[in-house]
Amino acid sequence: MGELFRSEEMTLAQLFLQSESAYCCVSELGEVGMVQFRDLNPDVNVFQRKFVNEVRRCEEMDRKLRFVEKEIKKANIPVVDTGENPEVPFPRDMIDLEATFEKLENELKEINTNQEALKKNFLELTELKHILRRTQQFFDEVCWWWVVFVAGVIGRERIPTFERMLWRVCRGNVFLRQADIEDPLEDPATGDHVHKSVFIIFFQGDQLKNRVKKICEGFRASLYPCPETHQERKEMAAGVNTRIDDLQMVLNQTEDHRQRVLQAAAKTVRVWFIKVRKMKAIYHTLNLCNIDVTQKCLIAEIWCPVSDLDSIQFALRRGTEKSGSTVPSILNRMQTKQTPPTYNKTNKFTSGFQSIVDAYGISNYREINPAPYTIITFPFLFAVMFGDLGHGILMTCAALYLVLRESRLIAQKNDNEMFNMIFAGRYIILLMGIFSVYTGIIYNDCFSKSLNVFGSGWSVRPMPTTLKDNHILQLDPAVPKVFSGPYPIGIDPIWNIATNKLTFLNSFKMKMSIVLGVIHMTFGVTLSLFNHLYFKKPLNIYLGFIPEIIFMVSLFGYLVLLIFYKWLAYDAKSSKEAPSLLIAFINMCLFSYNDPTNKPFYTGQVVIQCLLVITALACVPCMLIVKTLVMRRQYLWRRHLFNFADVAVHQAIHTIEYCLGCISNTASYLRLWALSLAHAQLSEVLWTMVMHMGLASRNFGGFFALSIIFAFFATLTVFILLIMEGLSAFLHALRLHWVEFQNKFYTGQGFKFMPFTFDGILEGKFED
Structure with missing residues (x-):
């Protein structure tokens, strides 16, 4: 068996890495991606390991980069991805990277703080501008004897509740006027646009003034000073407009500066992410190593494919040269009884x-x-x-x-x-x-x-039947000259x-499903032989594989032979005389041969079938009892190796499951027949109920109707027959492989080879 059919041969190796070159060697191994490090410090807390400070520094740099990336996305600036694969920075470069990220983060935070303060000031001036613009109309509508007032701005959705609260608390001794601000205003803290309204409240007395201000504070209304005379309000409005224009200019300059900083960062943020996360991955891996008492050597244990030992050794040499160390790293294969991880190329x-x-x-x-x-x-x-x-x-x-x-x-x-x-x-x-x-x-x-x-091999002319609705009533192969030969x-x-189309397809596809299912399962049982040979388990061959294959072939292999025999022995003319396969197989298992309605297929059928059933039944105690007794004898010889009770129970369960599974699994393959017929019938229903209507139209308007109907037919075909039916067939094929096929030879209880590699970082998964 080639390597394609088995996982890669793995080996456990020991690495001796000099402290000066350990970082670079691990970096090169990450580029190769064929090494899985073992944790040699399982009892050491993660906060007590050698390189925990370096990992924290990398996490801090990663946090700063995520902040920068968030700001870039908020500004709708695309991150430049050139596909560049930057080299891992040297440890000494970490200081420069930290300084760069610290400077960038502080600069962005300072810009954001200043921008938020400017926007807050701009919002206040804008609200004051609207107050000064609206108050003249309010003063004209109110009598002169209202001598005290407050003016401000409040969220538009709070106005009804705000008005009711003023009326109840002040007992109707206030007069509220309000007007909506047409354009939404930007909230400087969140950046959201909110709708607000200008209000002015007239009242008398200091007691009401205190109540009004507390209510305004509770409803988060912003109060602004408003002069009493028209001339003073006009002069203040002119000053506010001048300040707004100046502030708008400063805001534009601040935003331009922020955009330039973020655009420059967007060009390199992906490269920075890769560098930082490569460094973090290396230091995390170094924490898995043991440190020699001399503090000058790191010891690591790795799983790696035997075929990649040369490339791993070459990577270690590259790492040593890159670090400038004169002492080479050592790769030493180890003998171990531990189960290696599974790696399939x-x-x-x-x-x-x-x-x-x-x-x-x-x-x-x-x-x-x-x-x-x-x-x-x-x-x-x-x-x-x-x-x-x-x-x-x-x-x-x-x-x-x-x-x-x-x-x-x-x-x-x-x-x-x-x-x-x-x-x-x-x-x-x-x-x-x-x-x-x-x-x-x-x-x-x-x-x-x-x-x-x-050209069809059937001719309906000699048949003494008539056509009904363009369908043949019945294909009768017994009539001479009806069947001339099979279709190529x-x-x-x-x-x-034909009206008996469904009956014919039922019979054909049901038998085909049984044939395919038995062949598939028999192939799965055969594959178990190669596992037994490779792992040198003769007991599983003689008392496992051989009885299993005999049991399968004696019953269901024989059923497949009967199917082929019936196809070959009976032609179109004699098909009515053919006995039932289902009845014959049931009678075979029950040793019932007294049914005169079901004739035998061939001479000597009773003797052969009885012999096959007895042989299949004899395989059950062979697997259940004989193998268990042999394993018990081995247990007495090697008592310390395994628990016999567990092995006996496991063998009993396996035997019962296999024997019953041969029956249930064979029946499970009938889903091939069921889904095939369902797909064909659904396709026919869709054609009859949709396309047939359009094709039946003969007038000029039928062309346009046909176009619409065809679009409807195509849509239903894609979504129902291709996607839904395709997904259904996919899931059933998946089940047949997992349950009916793989359980004959595949244990699937290993653990996957997870190499240390930088590939995941290069895919741009920055959100992890």
């Missing part, structure tokens, strides 16, 4: 299929990997349920668009989670579409219609207009 094509397998569970170390087989079986089983030539072509074209434009789509960095998920599985969708085209040809189904390319590829198109 993938590329952009295989990564999607590997993700399907890993979603079930990470394979044990060096356990056979189902992903290479899933590349073929998954899209094929999907296509069996989804098979339609037209729908398959549409799916293939959509996937081809994603594949051919993948470089441009990756560069665009779409934030839509649904699109990113579909884009990650573009090669899965491509194969599903291609296989759907193939099964659509086999089913001879294209948008619920058959294609008559080679796929199902004969004449079945599409």
Whole structure:
């Protein structure tokens, strides 16, 4: 078995890194991305580790950069992404970076503070301007004997409550006048635009004055001084307008300066993020190492693929040279009994299929990997349920668009989670579409219609039947000269207009599902043999694999042979005399052969079937009892290695689950038949109820009606038959692989190889 079918061979190695070169060596290992560090200080608190201060400094720099990024986004300035991969800064560069970020943060905070103060002053002057503009009208409407008043501005939505409160507290001894400010005003603290109103309150006496001011304070109203005479108000308004103009000029200059600072920062903020987070990742990794008592050497333990040892050694040499150290770092392979992590090499094509397998569970170390087989079986089983030539072509074209434009789509960095998920599985969708085209040809189904390319093998002329509604009442193969031969590829198109079409397709697809299911499960059991051979477990071969494969083949393998035998032994003319497969299989398991209505398929069928059932039943105690007794004997020899009771219970559960699972799993593959028929029937219903109406119209206006109906038909086809039905078939194919296929040989109880790498930082994930 090649490396493609098993995880990479891993090894545990020890690194001896000089203090001067440790930082640079870890940096180079992060660029290689093939090393998983082990924590050698599990009992040491994170706040007591050697490089905790450096990690804190990096976190502080990261905080400052997030503040800068927030300000950049608030100003709607795009962050420049040139795709640059900056080198990791040296430790001595941290001081310069800290000074740069400190200066930038302080400058932005100072600008924001000044700008907020200026905006607050601008708001107050603007509100005072509106008060002075409105008060003359208010004074003209009020009698001369109201000698005391207050004026201010309040939120427009508070006016009704504010007026009621004044009336109740002052017992109607106040007179309120208010007018809306047409343009919204900007809140200097939040930047939101709010609608406000100018008000003036007339009253008499100091007691009412105190009450009015407290109410205004409670409703967050801003009070402003307002002269009593018209001339004084006019002079104050002129001064306010002059101050507003001067303040507006200062605000514009401040905003221009802020924009220049943020635009300059936007050009380098991504590079700064990468540098800081690379440094933080390195120091976090160094905290996993042990420090030698001499304080001059760091000791690390790593998991790494054996095939990458040379590149790791070369990275250590590069790190040593970059640091200027004269003492080289040492890489020493270690002997260990610990279980290594699992690492499966993938590329952009295989990564999607590997993700399907890993979603079930990470394979044990060096356990056979189902992903290479899933590349073929998954899209094929999907296509069996989804098979339609037209729908398959549409799916293939959509996937081809994603594949051919993948470089441009990756560069665009779409934030839509649904699109990113579909884009990650573009090669899965491509194969599903291609296989759907193939099964659509086999089913001879294209948008619920058959294609008559080679000419039908059936002739209805000799049949003593009539047509009804353009449908053949019944295809009767017993009539001479009706059937001339099979269609060259796929199902004969004449079945599409036969009234017994559904009966025929039911029989065909049900048998096909059983055949595919048994082959798929038998292949899964066969793969378990390679695991037993690789891990050198002869007991699992002789008392595990052999009884399992015999049990499977004796019952369900024989059923598949009967299906093929029935297809070959009975032709169109003798098909009515063929016995029922279901009744025959049930009678076989019950040893019931006295049913005269169900004739045998061949001579000697009773003896062979009885022998097969007895053989299958004999495999059960072989797995359940014999293997358990042999394991008990091994337990007596090696008592300290495992708990026999747990092993016995596990073996009993495994045996019962396998035997019952062979039955339930075989029945589970009937979903291939059910979903295929459901997809075909739904497609036919959609065609009949939508497109048939448009095509039946013969007048001139029918062209426009057909255009509208076709648009409606296309929309329903995409959303219902492609997306909803495609997702349903995808989930059922996923279940068949996880439950019916992988449980025959795949344990999936390992843990994933998580290398120290900078790739995640380079993807621009700054929000983490």
